[in-house]
Amino acid sequence: MKFPVHTSPYGGLPNNVTRVMGEVLLALVPGIIALVYYFGWGVLINIVIAVITALAAEAGILRLRKRPVKPSLTDLSATVTAVLLAIALPPLLPWWMTILGVLFAIVMVKHLYGGLGYNPFNPAMAAYVLLLVSFPVAMTQWLPPQMLNEHPLTFTQTLAAIFGGGLPHDLTWDAITSATPLDAMREQLKMNKTISEIAQNPMWGDFGARGWEWVGNWFLLGGLFLLWRRIITWHIPFAMIAGLLLSSGLFWLFDAESMPFPGFHLFSGGMILGAFFIATDPVTASTTPKGRLIYGFLIGVTVFIIRSWGGYPDAVAFAVLLMNMAAPTIDYYTQPRVFGFRGKDNA
Amino acid sequence: MSTSNREIISNGLWNNNQALVALLGLCPLLAVSNTLINGLGLGLATTLVLISSNATISFIRNWVRQEVRLPVFVLVIASFVTAVELAMNAWFHDLHKILGIFIPLIVTNCTIVGRAEAFASRNPVPQSMLDGLSMGMGFTLVLMTLGGLREFIGQGTILAGAHLMFGEAARSLSFSMGADYHGLILAILPPGAFFGLGLLIALKHVIDKRNAQRADKPAQAPTAEPAAAEG
Numbered sequence A: 001m002k003f004p005v006h007t008s009p010y011g012g013l014p015n016n017v018t019r020v021m022g023e024v025l026l027a028l029v030p031g032i033i034a035l036v037y038y039f040g041w042g043v044l045i046n047i048v049i050a051v052i053t054a055l056a057a058e059a060g061i062l063r064l065r066k067r068p069v070k071p072s073l074t075d076l077s078a079t080v081t082a083v084l085l086a087i088a089l090p091p092l093l094p095w096w097m098t099i100l101g102v103l104f105a106i107v108m109v110k111h112l113y114g115g116l117g118y119n120p121f122n123p124a125m126a127a128y129v130l131l132l133v134s135f136p137v138a139m140t141q142w143l144p145p146q147m148l149n150e151h152p153l154t155f156t157q158t159l160a161a162i163f164g165g166g167l168p169h170d171l172t173w174d175a176i177t178s179a180t181p182l183d184a185m186r187e188q189l190k191m192n193k194t195i196s197e198i199a200q201n202p203m204w205g206d207f208g209a210r211g212w213e214w215v216g217n218w219f220l221l222g223g224l225f226l227l228w229r230r231i232i233t234w235h236i237p238f239a240m241i242a243g244l245l246l247s248s249g250l251f252w253l254f255d256a257e258s259m260p261f262p263g264f265h266l267f268s269g270g271m272i273l274g275a276f277f278i279a280t281d282p283v284t285a286s287t288t289p290k291g292r293l294i295y296g297f298l299i300g301v302t303v304f305i306i307r308s309w310g311g312y313p314d315a316v317a318f319a320v321l322l323m324n325m326a327a328p329t330i331d332y333y334t335q336p337r338v339f340g341f342r343g344k345d346n347a
Numbered sequence B: 001m002s003t004s005n006r007e008i009i010s011n012g013l014w015n016n017n018q019a020l021v022a023l024l025g026l027c028p029l030l031a032v033s034n035t036l037i038n039g040l041g042l043g044l045a046t047t048l049v050l051i052s053s054n055a056t057i058s059f060i061r062n063w064v065r066q067e068v069r070l071p072v073f074v075l076v077i078a079s080f081v082t083a084v085e086l087a088m089n090a091w092f093h094d095l096h097k098i099l100g101i102f103i104p105l106i107v108t109n110c111t112i113v114g115r116a117e118a119f120a121s122r123n124p125v126p127q128s129m130l131d132g133l134s135m136g137m138g139f140t141l142v143l144m145t146l147g148g149l150r151e152f153i154g155q156g157t158i159l160a161g162a163h164l165m166f167g168e169a170a171r172s173l174s175f176s177m178g179a180d181y182h183g184l185i186l187a188i189l190p191p192g193a194f195f196g197l198g199l200l201i202a203l204k205h206v207i208d209k210r211n212a213q214r215a216d217k218p219a220q221a222p223t224a225e226p227a228a229a230e231g
Helices: A017-039 A042-064 A069-074 A077-088 A095-111 A123-134 A155-164 A181-190 A212-228 A235-254 A262-267 A271-278 A289-309 A316-333 B005-015 B026-031 B036-059 B066-091 B093-102 B104-108 B110-120 B125-155 B162-166 B168-173 B190-230
Strands: none
Touching: A017 A042, A017 A077, A017 A212, A017 A271, A042 A069, A042 A077, A042 A095, A042 A155, A069 A077, A077 A095, A077 A123, A077 A271, A095 A123, A123 A316, A212 A262, A212 A271, A235 A262, A235 A271, A235 A289, A262 A271, A262 A289, A271 A289, A271 A316, A289 A316, B005 B125, B026 B104, B026 B125, B026 B190, B036 B066, B036 B093, B036 B104, B036 B110, B036 B125, B036 B162, B066 B093, B066 B104, B066 B110, B093 B104, B093 B162, B104 B110, B110 B125, B125 B190, B162 B168
16 A cells, blocks of 8 residues: 655645635624624625635636636635625725726736736735725715614615615715714814814724724734634734824824724724734735834825825725835835855855 | 838828727827817828828938937927927817816827938928828827727717817717717726727737738638649
8 A cells, every 4th residue: 555645845725816815704703793794785786796706806817818718717816805894895885886896806907917927016005095985975884883774774665875875865865874983083183172082982882993893803814814823924913003103193292182982093993903814915016024013014004194194084095006016115124144154245 | 121101001090000900109099089079080180190290200310310300200290299289289279178288298198209210300301291191190090990999988078178179169969879878988998998998909910811801812812723633
């Protein structure tokens, strides 16, 4: 009897795209459940629309490029892109905007640059930015979280709102939607209110905005799962959060009445999701250990800068895209020393 | 070194299209191609400058010494641009206001000095004028296509502002999808210009490839038959 002989290393699971993407999807589940609980069925419907569109677009473009369709379609990478985009979208976004965003992500951002592994920009975030820049009104109509929502929509009402744009008779868009916490904070700071005045509003919870803070926590749980499974390394999330906390903490120490508490920054908007799931995208992020720390830190700082002085309330997508552009340069200057060689002088 | 008129025209409009192949003059191309009429306006102004500068430079080509040719070209081009700008300010004042700085900037359009150096300084006047016309029209067509696409996708109109170019009677030429149309505003913004130009270049490559394949097929067919017989 002959046993198969493998070469070292012996430990570890086979690392293939399908497994990595599958575990990323699995890690997203708690956060998605939390999103559905707080913001209603719309989140789930968006995900379904996005995934179906992504798979169709992926199959179509692979046929056009004369590449084998099946392996790329089943490696779940298009699914992950679609899910990441869908959970960043407002729950009642009209269906065709979701489809447009996914088509842009898969066709323009992913495949026109050469497909999986070649795209310099994160497809989900590029699509998010496309939609945010193009449809600013629709993209900022978020629902209030479940405990503050006086008019929760049923499943069929949500379906009608997404596909027909129609709402039940007694409701208007203004009545059921509300600004996101970051948006509200920004608007009220613009009106020269102090943080302690703003904090009176029932939308703020224990350490962030109500509802949102728990969504953040559940995504954090998923992120820790990814760390434990070694799908991602600690560098990018750690550096990104550190960058945000350090920069926002510094300004908060100087002026606590007009600069929000660092914890608020961390648990609102897409920060946790971004730190663990989006910035860590293996294709578009920096790949050297030192480079990852720089890359993550700069994203965190950029997020704070854009949130505080930029034109948009949230900034994770913009920050990630900006640093995507910087990643090759960062990698170039942070090559680790090859074992057996000294530093550059003696090489 | 003489080129047939047919070749000059096809080079200008397609084979050596200054925007799609040479990728020259991208600054105005990307900046003012947000509507079809803007594109047409700037394209025509550029064409006018190209024809006149090519003609003049070709006319004086035997008197200008090699060492000082570029400053002379620039002087000639700048004079024509100033003339065209003043003319536009007089007769298309509103359009002139919209295009603003990009009309004087035609001076720096690489297409014009490029054609002066590459063509007009080596060819007789009639050919140079034809070259200016066809290069200018090629540039204008790309500007109009890009402008039309961006305008339609971004704000759901075509030929908006036609009255700026053709007078009040042309106001009815404008077509609009109506107020309900959600424009993809990105198309109007600068990134939209880059996406649009990239897609147009890709489209040109696809068409060229198709044409090349079609041209190859009749040539290959006879050689393929004996091989099949042997097998």
